[in-house]
Amino acid sequence: MVNRLILGDNLEILKMMTSESVDLIYLDPPFFSNRNYEVIWGDAGEVRSFQDRWAGGIDHYIAWLKERVIEMHRVLKSTGSIFLHCDWHADAYIRVEILDKIFGMNHLINQFVWKRSSNRSSISKAARKNYDTVFFYSKSGQYTFNLHFMELSKASKDLYKNEDEKGYYQTVPLLVSGKRNGETGMTWKGIDPNKQGKEGMHWITTPDKLDEYEKEGLVYFPKNGTTPRLKYYLEQSPGAPLSEIWDDIRLVQGKEVIGYPTQKPFALLERIIKCASNEGDIVLDPFMGGGTTLAVADKLDRKWIGIDQSVQAVKVTELRLNQQTDLFTSLYANSYTLQLHKYDYDTLRDRDAFEFENWIVGQFGGTANIRQRGDLGLDGRMPDNTPVQVKHSENIGRNVVDNFKSAIERYDKKLFEKNIAAGTPAGYIIAFSFGRGAVQEVARLKNQENIIIELVPVDTIIPVSKKPTIRIEVNELSREASGIREIEFIASAQSKAGIEFYSWDFEYNAEKGFRASVIIDKEGRQRAKLKAGQHNIAVKVVDNDGLESIEVIKLKVNGTVERE
Ligand SMILES: C[S@@+](CC[C@H](N)C(=O)[O-])C[C@H]1O[C@@H](n2cnc3c(N)ncnc32)[C@H](O)[C@@H]1O
Secondary structure, three states, rough: OOOOEEEEEHHHHHHOOHHHHHHHEEEOOOOOOOOOHHOOOOOHHHHHHHHHOOHHOOOOOOHHHHHHHHHHHHEEEEEEEEEEEEEEOOOHHHHHHHHHHOOHHHEEEEEEEEEEOOOOOOOOOOOOEEEEEEEEOOOOOOOOOOOOOOOOOOOHHHHHEEEEEEEOOOOEEOOOEEEOOOOOOOOOOOOOOOHHOOOEEEEEHHHHHHHHHHHHOOOEEOOOOOOOOEEEEEEOOOOOOOOOOEEOOOOOOOOOOOOOOOOOHHHHHHHHHHHHHOOEEEEOOOOOOHHHHHHHHHHHHOOOEEOOOHHHHHHHHHHHHHHHHHHHHHOOOOOOOOOOOOEHHHHHHHHHHHHHHHHHHHOOOOOEOOOOOOOOOEEEEEEOOOEEEOOOOOOOEEEEEHHHHHHHHHHHHHHHHHHHHOOOOOOEEEEEOHHHHHHHHHHHHHHHOOOEEEEEHHHOOEEEEEEOEEEEEEEEEEEOOOOOOEEEEEEEEEOOOOOEEEEEEEEEEEEEOOOOOOOOOOOOOOEEOOOOEEEEEEEEEEEEOEEEEEEEEEEOOOEEEEEO
């Protein structure tokens, strides 16, 4: 499965990605602005990245970004392209020092200017800075570009100044220069095109077709008797072919607003992704933020990979993907994998045992056995063939060790004896935890029979943590005459890693899943006005490792407020 949401420093993640595997990269890295507002999420991952970039001036920033763009260039397919979004703080340096050097000057396709329509900056002694730059480079000269049309400017719309029952139109010539002998050179309405002007003219189509145009009322006959023209309606116009100045995309607004300052508009990403990729292509955003690129890619049936160093960014993106239906009425989100720094203990325990065994053997560096007769219940082997057994449970007892010992002895006696002679492990048992009996038996085998069986707890192979726990207090604040109650909800959660944020769904429906009404709430306090009836309110808590829990409160509001 390609769709992936990954928590981590993009440099490390990119280094693990396969070369030439991505069709399009859009990146909106933190700008070089030395402002605290650059820190948008405020969690440990992001602050670390901020300090990283700020260890020293523009040279340091460019070096920081450049090593990442080198990896992006590597993971792009030869037909792929990159869109790098930046602004005046560093755009010149980025073009010359990074993109021209890595992609080559000749692979700059376009330098787009996104004129942000709203203008919040207030520089009094100079003109306002109100645009961002988006560089478009291809990896080779071969790249995808689907022509896109922008809305017509006011000046262009004004050209459609005539009006009839079909709408506004302008007229375009029916006769164009160049002599022709065929049908388009024939006389129509008594006008011989070859006798028009020095070089002669011809009709844009055949006389039959011109008759049809006339019947449909599409021919305009000027009152002064000059040559008839064709009516071209505003509605027929696809718009203006894409140019490098984008002044028709407004800042994020309305329902689209998630509530963090650098969120880019859906329409901006829609334009980029439509232009530079096709359905089924893989789109990567290594500075994903709140996931605009992923949301658009998903909607447009592209596959996607998003990386961010902030837990909050990853979780907000996840929430956003899962609730897109409410925002843009489309099918979201295609299934995806979420990669955090820690694995959730409960999820691992709930996983199908066979699937878990195969997966953990791989994580341990071995190869899982495709179950066949004759493998004696062993689950895999290491590269040197030493057997591995996995128990998808806790507190493994002595009998497991004894059974394993006889199985490995029977399975490959030569290998078993070789390991004993070399003093190397004769086998590994992986489990969530081991009981005293198992530990003692392993020690006995080693001391008395020179057989080394290693007991491997799962959390020594992969980092495992427990989900946060959560408690909710419900207080009735007031009651209106209409029966509406104002209710306060106070969530308090515990996690070793620390709590990152809470999200609320005030119309929770288990079938639809969690759809946040409030995406980010740092305090865990909300108020809601509830009518009489049954209400299901869900609160999600996310900790600093990205692990989460959901608690659903069922409230019956009637004469009283009752919590089930
Ligand atoms: C300007 S925001 C991106 C906003 C995004 N385009 C959107 O529309 O939501 C930049 C993001 O880069 C992330 N970031 C910064 N340094 C990073 C790094 N080294 N690896 C991964 N993500 C990083 C930040 O956490 C932040 O979410």
